[in-house]
Amino acid sequence: MNDARDLLRDRQVLSFDAGFTLVEPHPSVGTVYARIAGRFGYKVDPDRVDRRFREIHLRMTHEARRADLGSDYCTSEEKSRRWWEAVSAETLAEWVRDADRGRVARATFEEYAGSDCWRVYPDVHESLDAFRSLGLRLVVVSNWDARLESTLGELGLTPRFEKVYISSQVGYGKPDPRLFRHVLDDLGVAPDQVLHVGDDPVDDAQGSAAAGIDPVLIQRPGRPFPGGDSCPTIHALRDLIP
Numbered sequence: 001m002n003d004a005r006d007l008l009r010d011r012q013v014l015s016f017d018a019g020f021t022l023v024e025p026h027p028s029v030g031t032v033y034a035r036i037a038g039r040f041g042y043k044v045d046p047d048r049v050d051r052r053f054r055e056i057h058l059r060m061t062h063e064a065r066r067a068d069l070g071s072d073y074c075t076s077e078e079k080s081r082r083w084w085e086a087v088s089a090e091t092l093a094e095w096v097r098d099a100d101r102g103r104v105a106r107a108t109f110e111e112y113a114g115s116d117c118w119r120v121y122p123d124v125h126e127s128l129d130a131f132r133s134l135g136l137r138l139v140v141v142s143n144w145d146a147r148l149e150s151t152l153g154e155l156g157l158t159p160r161f162e163k164v165y166i167s168s169q170v171g172y173g174k175p176d177p178r179l180f181r182h183v184l185d186d187l188g189v190a191p192d193q194v195l196h197v198g199d200d201p202v203d204d205a206q207g208s209a210a211a212g213i214d215p216v217l218i219q220r221p222g223r224p225f226p227g228g229d230s231c232p233t234i235h236a237l238r239d240l241i242p
Helices: 002-006 029-039 046-064 077-091 098-111 124-133 147-154 177-187 201-210
Strands: 013-016 023-025 118-120 137-142 163-166 194-198 214-218
Touching (some): 029 046, 046 077, 077 098, 124 137, 137 147, 147 163, 177 201
Parallel strands (some): 013 137, 013 194, 194 214
16 A cells, blocks of 8 residues: 555656446446346346356457557447447347347447446545645546546546546557557656556556556455556555545
8 A cells, every 4th residue: 555655756647547447337237238138028137147248258358459559449439339249249149139139239338328337436536536636637548439438427527537548539458558658648748757547457557567657456346356566556546645
């Protein structure tokens, strides 16, 4: 904790990942997928879907992540839509007929465009206010698509950030350091003036470090332990407040 707090010294910018750092899916993905499948006449077990989703999402993320250039699935709006619809379709393949799978997948993509399927972690609003009171510039740097804009807006988070950098709009996906370098250039700051907070050891820690930015990993409740000896780890954003 102390190491992470010390890292705030002499910083101008604090950047944040979005998913599992600021917000989390709620209710569970399995619950949402089952609800949508039900609209098309399919009865689906949410718990089984949830387990299946985690397996599919993990595998397809690894497949989409190029060795040295980041995650390709989220570098354009069209790629992101196709990828997420493929994840949904494969997740529900056991329950939904081929003829309906595309329509169900499209419906799941649209469902996650607003705030109904997301919630803000309890410490986020107060922590962001505290960071702003310290004079820090706050930004979001996320592997996402345009849906993030409406999601953050409906959740009341947009006004707390100077800018939101979305991979599908910038054209690079974490851990590609070019996404972070774009942020540095756009904000007009040096790497050592920025601290990046995220939950993923590859996308957030390795990606930001490759651009010269110090990372901090956050372990949210129920999430795998992301840290290691080389990277400070916190359990809530308030842990960074001096």
